[in-house]
Amino acid sequence: MNIEKLDTFGGHRDCVYTLERGPGSGQFFSAGADGLIVRWHLDRPDLGELVAHIPSSVYAMALHPTTGLLWVGQNYEGLHLIDPAEKREIKSLKLTSAAIFDIKFHINDALVALSDGVVVIVDTEQLAIKKHLKASDQSARCIAINPVEREFAVGYSDTSIRIFDLMSYELKRMIPAHQNSVFTAVYSPDFRMLLTAGRDAHLKIWDVEQGYKPVQDIVAHLFAINHVVYNPAGTLFATASMDKSIKLWDAETFRLLKVVDRARHAGHGTSVNKLLWTAYQNRLLSASDDRTISVWKVA
Numbered sequence: 001m002n003i004e005k006l007d008t009f010g011g012h013r014d015c016v017y018t019l020e021r022g023p024g025s026g027q028f029f030s031a032g033a034d035g036l037i038v039r040w041h042l043d044r045p046d047l048g049e050l051v052a053h054i055p056s057s058v059y060a061m062a063l064h065p066t067t068g069l070l071w072v073g074q075n076y077e078g079l080h081l082i083d084p085a086e087k088r089e090i091k092s093l094k095l096t097s098a099a100i101f102d103i104k105f106h107i108n109d110a111l112v113a114l115s116d117g118v119v120v121i122v123d124t125e126q127l128a129i130k131k132h133l134k135a136s137d138q139s140a141r142c143i144a145i146n147p148v149e150r151e152f153a154v155g156y157s158d159t160s161i162r163i164f165d166l167m168s169y170e171l172k173r174m175i176p177a178h179q180n181s182v183f184t185a186v187y188s189p190d191f192r193m194l195l196t197a198g199r200d201a202h203l204k205i206w207d208v209e210q211g212y213k214p215v216q217d218i219v220a221h222l223f224a225i226n227h228v229v230y231n232p233a234g235t236l237f238a239t240a241s242m243d244k245s246i247k248l249w250d251a252e253t254f255r256l257l258k259v260v261d262r263a264r265h266a267g268h269g270t271s272v273n274k275l276l277w278t279a280y281q282n283r284l285l286s287a288s289d290d291r292t293i294s295v296w297k298v299a
Contacts, residue, residue, distance in 0.1 A: 028276060051087050136156045
C-alpha cells in the first residue's frame with residue numbers, strides 16, 4: 001500500500017473538529033472551534049468558501065440527503081439549517097443547552113447526540129422534536145445506524161454502547177464496551193459488524209448477527225481514537241487518533257496495513273479529529289487540531 005499527501009487545506013483559525021461531504025463531486029465542508037463553516041473543492045485547494053459563521057464551536061454537521069441543507073450543531077444553542085448554495089440560514093431549532101456531538105439521518109428522522117446524555121429524535125420535515133432518549137447521565141458521543149437490523153448504536157462517555165430500535169426507539173441492548181469514553185462507532189458496509197473506539201485507544205469489533213458478540217479487541221493507537229471510517233469500496237477502514245497518526249486497516253482481516261504520521265508522511269502535528277473518505281478519486285481527508293485538513297491519495 002502506498003499513501004501520498006496531495007494537499008493541505010488551511011484557513012481555519014482554530015482546531016478543525018468535523019468534516020462532511022458536499023453536494024457535488026469533489027466538494028466537502030469543514031468546521032471547528034472557530035465556528036467557520038467552509039466549503040472546499042478537492043481540485044482547488046486554494047479555493048475555500050465561507051458558507052456560515054456560527055458564534056461557537058461546531059463538533060457535528062450533516063448534509064441532509066434530499067433537501068441539500070447542511071445541519072450544523074452549535075454548542076450550547078441547537079441546530080442551524082444552512083443552505084450552502086445561498087450561504088444563509090434557513091431554519092434553526094433551539095434544541096439544547098448542551099454540546100452537540102453527532103448528527104445522523106434516517107428517513108424523516110434526525111438523530112442528535114448531546115453532552116447531557118440525551119439522544120434527541122427530530123422530525124426533519126417539521127423540524128420538531130419527536131423524542132428524548134435519556135439512557136445515561138454522561139455524554140452521548142456518537143451514533144451509527146443499521147437499517148438492515150432496524151436499529152442504531154450510540155456510544156457514551158460512561159464506557160458503554162447502547163442499541164436502540166430504529167422504529168420504536170426502545171432500548172434493546174446495553175454493552176459494557178470500553179474502559180473509557182466511546183468516541184466513534186461505525187457499522188461495516190454489510191452491517192454485519194460494529195466497530196467502536198474511544199479514549200482507551202482500543203478498537204473493538206462486534207458481531208451484530210451474534211447479538212453483538214465481541215470478535216476482536218485491538219490496541220490500535222497510543223492515545224484516544226477519535227474517528228473510524230470505511231473507504232467507499234468497503235475494503236479498508238481508517239482510524240484517527242489523538243496520538244497524531246492515521247492508521248489504515250484491512251476491513252476483512254482487521255490487519256494493520258499502514259501508519260500515516262508526521263515523520264514518514266508529513267502528517268499532522270497534533271490530534272487528528274475527523275476523517276472523510278470520499279468517492280472522488282478515493283481521496284482520504286483528515287482534520288486536525290493543527291487547524292488544517294490534509295488530502296491523501298491511497299493506492
